Amino acid sequence: MRRGLVVSVCRTCGQTLFPRRALCPACGGASWRLERAEDGVVEEATTVRHAVEATGAPAVVLASVRLDAGPVIVACLEGQAGTGGRVELVAVDGAPIARPREGDSSESRVGRHRRGQ
Amino acid sequence: MANAVIAGAGEAPYRRHSPRGATTESLLAGAVRRALRNAGLQPSAIDGLAVASFSLAPDHALDLAWKLGLRLRWLMEETSGGAGGINMLQHAVRAVEAGDATAVVVAAGDRLTRSQFADLVATYNAATRDHLAPLRFGGPNALFALLTQRHMARNGLLREDYGELVIAQRRWAARNPGAVYREPLTIADYLAAPIVAEPLSRYDCAPVVAGADALVVTAGGRRRPVAVRALRASYNHDQQEGDGLHCGLALAREALWEEAGAGPDDVDVASVYDDYPAIVLIQLEDLGFFGEGEAKRFVAQTIAPRRLPLNTSGGQLSAGQAGAAGGLHGLVEAVRQLRGEAGERQVSGARRALVTGYGGVLYRYGACANAAVLERLR
Numbered sequence: 001m002r003r004g005l006v007v008s009v010c011r012t013c014g015q016t017l018f019p020r021r022a023l024c025p026a027c028g029g030a031s032w033r034l035e036r037a038e039d040g041v042v043e044e045a046t047t048v049r050h051a052v053e054a055t056g057a058p059a060v061v062l063a064s065v066r067l068d069a070g071p072v073i074v075a076c077l078e079g080q081a082g083t084g085g086r087v088e089l090v091a092v093d094g095a096p097i098a099r100p101r102e103g104d105s106s107e108s109r110v111g112r113h114r115r116g117q
Numbered sequence: 118m119a120n121a122v123i124a125g126a127g128e129a130p131y132r133r134h135s136p137r138g139a140t141t142e143s144l145l146a147g148a149v150r151r152a153l154r155n156a157g158l159q160p161s162a163i164d165g166l167a168v169a170s171f172s173l174a175p176d177h178a179l180d181l182a183w184k185l186g187l188r189l190r191w192l193m194e195e196t197s198g199g200a201g202g203i204n205m206l207q208h209a210v211r212a213v214e215a216g217d218a219t220a221v222v223v224a225a226g227d228r229l230t231r232s233q234f235a236d237l238v239a240t241y242n243a244a245t246r247d248h249l250a251p252l253r254f255g256g257p258n259a260l261f262a263l264l265t266q267r268h269m270a271r272n273g274l275l276r277e278d279y280g281e282l283v284i285a286q287r288r289w290a291a292r293n294p295g296a297v298y299r300e301p302l303t304i305a306d307y308l309a310a311p312i313v314a315e316p317l318s319r320y321d322c323a324p325v326v327a328g329a330d331a332l333v334v335t336a337g338g339r340r341r342p343v344a345v346r347a348l349r350a351s352y353n354h355d356q357q358e359g360d361g362l363h364c365g366l367a368l369a370r371e372a373l374w375e376e377a378g379a380g381p382d383d384v385d386v387a388s389v390y391d392d393y394p395a396i397v398l399i400q401l402e403d404l405g406f407f408g409e410g411e412a413k414r415f416v417a418q419t420i421a422p423r424r425l426p427l428n429t430s431g432g433q434l435s436a437g438q439a440g441a442a443g444g445l446h447g448l449v450e451a452v453r454q455l456r457g458e459a460g461e462r463q464v465s466g467a468r469r470a471l472v473t474g475y476g477g478v479l480y481r482y483g484a485c486a487n488a489a490v491l492e493r494l495r
Contacts, residue, residue: 046259046266048262049311049312071358072360074480093251
């Protein structure tokens, strides 16, 4: 497990991308700088109650997270972070896990999100 | 240049659990046989084949030609998922118009076991394998749950609004003996259904079935021919950097309707790709059936009362999604409607049909969208 998620920054135009691309969609460049994106905001979250690969394991909470670095990614959400909550990212084998940022309580937001179903 | 027409259509019956001994190959063969019979053609008349299937491997299009006994001069294999049917139709029409083939069979189908389906979902592409599967992300249902949340928030929709669409399609399915899920559905049933991933319930996710579909495209003539008046496609329109609340049809709309010499009001019957209700509404909005912010009104005034005959087979949401056949299912239904062969669900006097495809989820939502306008010639 490592802090931050590896994103690709185009050395030519600065466009930041996740997942990686072969050529930059903005400028066609092929040279990348790898950076670790550590922070983002939860845009939506859903508890996956019926997974294709169901194994009896606990339900996963999946979220769209807008990275401060730019891209919107899909991450596994751990802990009580709801829509609008700030999260920090860790990567497990390249797969992003989002956790509430220290000192940012989003429990009320979780409540509102669930009532909205 | 020859005039290409759709001369026939067929479907191998969709089943929740396919009969013992049924294989992807046997289902594809069944659909091809039915489409040829519908077109009044012998296999010996066929000189082109296009196929899409997630479960034909290790066989490919060539192997299928061999197994079907077809001697060909044109061959295609398609891999873009829900947009695959219209993509194959586009290529088949051009091949016939150019003289590369005179009679093309377009086929798609799947029989996926539970483990094959799980493998397909986990290894759909490299991005999914590397960045989603390790999260035990639950498959496309979870991604489209996130998208549907965005769609609800943007358009002020409630679950009930999607429910009205699902129920309208179920009412069509009741009149389609080929649909797997035909029992009547009420809004109370819909709202009480088990949640798959909020806000999607079981009725919002196209159920996996086994089955296959096929079309025959020929050079002119034939009985009750159907013309492809317009066909437009879009791939990777936003580099997966948007919100998925618009698809490539927004870019294709103007050229599609101009080429068709028609507009949304001229459509007698529509097959709009329906893996999830929100995707149906996104495509209809992008094609100009209603304006921004008008989804709720359109559902209430046009879809719920079935003023627009939409997904008259029941769509994938009620007929079932037979893997890659999902991209061809709506075309087959539209051809049946235009040829007056839709039985109890026949839309009287149907002359012009809209068919769309959507799919190819690269990471967060579909990257392929296409649409065709079909017209009965006589």
